[in-house]
Amino acid sequence: MSGRKWKIEELKPGMTGEATFWPNPVEGSEFSLRATHFDGRRAPKVVLTRDPRVLGGAPCLVRITAITKPEREDRGTIEVEWIGPAPFRIESVWLDPLVSKKLQVLLQSGLNILLDGPQGCGKTVLARAIAQSLGLEFVFFNCGAVIDASDFFATIQVRASASGAPVTDFVKTEVLEAIEGAAAHPEQRYLVFLDELNRCQESARNALMPALDSTRRVFHPIENRFVPIPDNVQFIAAVNRGREFSGTFSIDAAQLDRFAPLQMDYPPAEEEVKILQNRHPDVAARLIEHVVAVANAIRKAPDISGTLSVRATEETCVYLEHPLFSGDARTAVPEILRSSFCGRFSGRPDDPDTDAGAVWAIVAARLRELSYKVE
């Protein structure tokens, strides 16, 4: 975001951008608030506002109303007025702008949210980033091992007592800890992330859903009583339907109805390239573009079961930035994709009747077009 400094001739009255204001240290000024940056870049003159709608410390969207003394390097001001709060932004995760808008509404309303998208499209990192950017206490819970509804709240552990006889203990899960913590700390908001909700036993999910929604109370298996879910607990669940967006997904309509669903997908190619470039600045941009192009050819191919996540493209970058693979990229890239891409599908790359073989055919064809040496 922090690109080069604006030149004064690039800024004109009427332009809009984001800014965060702080009290103006100049005493007696008619402008109570001041900012040093406009739309993520350093401003060539101090940015001032007297608009009472601007709140200090909160990012907002503003419009330039006047620029004084544009010809002077050392003097002059940029005056702005308030348009609205800054759009909700989550650092480090790319999110479709429409999904982002909906997410903002759902988070403000406190509705349960269901993130629905293919493997490795960013559901888990998004949930973490939401908690971080909104200052919520993040509670991660993987539903894959849940068999009984009570498993959401406690696990049973058996240990030997002093006499040697087995004793069973209930150990609270992170979810129950969060519900208790939220009741004890009403000023703190909690985000409980139920990862892989589609993978837990259906009966357990059946028992959980109404509790999260209408009744907002759950059975405390240790205290043997129902406890309310405080309002400062918000649930976000993630499901992974596989690339075909059908099958494998066994949440029925009535259950789904209790969550506001948000569909996610892989970032567009140019955004995926940016994500990877930021994380692996030593890998040539051109190579990253090629790797993402090949990945997208596979993601779009019909008749292959399974898909390629951003983890797979990132793994390729991990290889490419290593000195052991710093030689001729024209041979290194095919070697890497043979394992990092094909290895994520069933079968073998050299067996064209398997998914791995079909994927290799796509990889090889795309790489040849891009002038790589493919055996």
Ligand SMILES: Nc1ncnc2c1ncn2[C@@H]1O[C@H](COP(=O)(O)OP(=O)(O)OP(=O)(O)O)[C@@H](O)[C@H]1O
């Ligand atoms: N939209 C995105 N923006 C930034 N990084 C992303 C995005 N999508 C995926 N990634 C990166 O890909 C990796 C996998 O992301 P993540 O674990 O969030 O996927 P997921 O959707 O939860 O996958 P799964 O369905 O397998 O649980 C992480 O390293 C993450 O940083």
Ligand SMILES: [Mg+2]
């Ligand atoms: Mg995940």
